[in-house]
Amino acid sequence: MSSMEESNVSFRYPLDLQLFAGEKTEKATPKKRQDTRKKGQVAKSPEVAGSVTLLSAVLCLLIFAGYFKDKFVHLYTDVFMNRLSTDVTIDNVMMIFREYGIQILILLAPLFFTVFIMALAANLLQVGFLLSGEGLKVQFNKLNPLKGLKNIFSMKSLVEFAKSIFKLTIIGYLVYSTLWASKVEIASLSQINIETTLIFMSKLTVNLGIKVAIALFVLAIMDYIFKRYEHEKSIKMSKQDIKDEYKNIEGDPLIKGKIRERQRRMAMQRMMQEIPKADVIITNPTHFAIALKYDASNMEAPTIIAKGQDYVALRIKEIAKDHGIITMENKPLARALYQRAEIGDSIPADLFQAVAEILAYVYKLKGKT
Numbered sequence: 001m002s003s004m005e006e007s008n009v010s011f012r013y014p015l016d017l018q019l020f021a022g023e024k025t026e027k028a029t030p031k032k033r034q035d036t037r038k039k040g041q042v043a044k045s046p047e048v049a050g051s052v053t054l055l056s057a058v059l060c061l062l063i064f065a066g067y068f069k070d071k072f073v074h075l076y077t078d079v080f081m082n083r084l085s086t087d088v089t090i091d092n093v094m095m096i097f098r099e100y101g102i103q104i105l106i107l108l109a110p111l112f113f114t115v116f117i118m119a120l121a122a123n124l125l126q127v128g129f130l131l132s133g134e135g136l137k138v139q140f141n142k143l144n145p146l147k148g149l150k151n152i153f154s155m156k157s158l159v160e161f162a163k164s165i166f167k168l169t170i171i172g173y174l175v176y177s178t179l180w181a182s183k184v185e186i187a188s189l190s191q192i193n194i195e196t197t198l199i200f201m202s203k204l205t206v207n208l209g210i211k212v213a214i215a216l217f218v219l220a221i222m223d224y225i226f227k228r229y230e231h232e233k234s235i236k237m238s239k240q241d242i243k244d245e246y247k248n249i250e251g252d253p254l255i256k257g258k259i260r261e262r263q264r265r266m267a268m269q270r271m272m273q274e275i276p277k278a279d280v281i282i283t284n285p286t287h288f289a290i291a292l293k294y295d296a297s298n299m300e301a302p303t304i305i306a307k308g309q310d311y312v313a314l315r316i317k318e319i320a321k322d323h324g325i326i327t328m329e330n331k332p333l334a335r336a337l338y339q340r341a342e343i344g345d346s347i348p349a350d351l352f353q354a355v356a357e358i359l360a361y362v363y364k365l366k367g368k369t
Contacts, residue, residue, distance in 0.1 A: 025238065026241075027232075028232070032235055032241075047224070048221070049123055051216035055214065057209075060114040174215060178208045274306055275316055278293050278305055278320065279293050280359065283334055290304055291305050291306035292347070304342070328362070330354070333355070
């Protein structure tokens with residue numbers, strides 16, 4: 001390979017890598033799912049609620065057939081036997097409308113209640129409990145006629161149109177096959193009484209309604225699976241999106257590093273300010289330095305107020321020298337204190353004797369008790 005070809009390869013590789021990183025190939029994170037859900041963007045098929053509503057309505061008519069029959073017969077009997085001779089006045093008309101309105105509501109109550117509960121259950125099973133006001137916000141970009149035309153002739157619109165044609169085809173076939181199977185009975189309806197005709201028509205209607213509702217429900221399940229697939233595809237993220245989200249949640253690692261560095265500097269500064277209060281500095285002598293303080297009235301045991309290694313140890317000894325703090329060399333004790341206790345801790349109990357001897361010597365030099 002020539003040098004020119006090598007340079008071209010090295011130039012294209014980062015660009016290809018960037019394109020690959022920008023592809024939305026990763027599943028959405030929980031935060032992305034939560035954000036899209038808050039916006040009302042969920043996997044939902046309106047066909048499910050419609051088919052469940054239709055199926056529950058037909059089954060309700062089948063289950064409460066006797067109830068509906070009795071109410072209808074009572075309503076029409078009252079009309080033809082008691083109301084035809086009633087004087088037509090404003091008061092009478094208002095009374096009739098009020099009474100019949102209440103009776104019609106009582107008649108349709110089981111149907112309304114069943115349809116409402118089943119429609120609510122169908123939506124809850126799809127998306128759960130969700131209240132979002134994003135759909136109520138005014139979005140002026142939707143008023144763009146060019147964008148509207150683009151949506152009309154988009155692939156999504158074509159898919160919805162194809163689904164509607166397929167659904168109408170299925171319904172048409174079911175209606176045709178059901179009526180054709182009952183063509184003999186339908187042709188002989190003119191020869192039977194009205195009660196038998198009504199019974200036959202009600203059975204035919206319920207039979208056809210159940211077939212259509214079940215077919216629509218199967219199509220709705222397929223549509224829901226497709227909508228869920230589309231939703232998962234639409235919320236996919238690229239590797240860069242995931243990195244950006246992590247930075248937003250956890251914070252930029254560079255900024256967090258700077259914050260930790262600043263916290264370390266502040267902690268170091270506070271530690272250095274405590275060194276002049278120490279009673280003694282125990283050293284290694286070059287690698288470790290530990291500043292101890294003991295106040296018999298407030299402390300149960302000597303406390304470490306500063307410690308450091310290498311450069312920090314050197315700085316501790318310099319500050320101690322400037323403030324006249326006595327420095328004692330004890331390699332095993334210095335190493336043990338550095339490794340087994342932190343700043344602000346009391347010294348370990350097994351080191352009491354060694355530290356007490358050093359403090360006694362320091363107090364003797366200072367003329368303290």
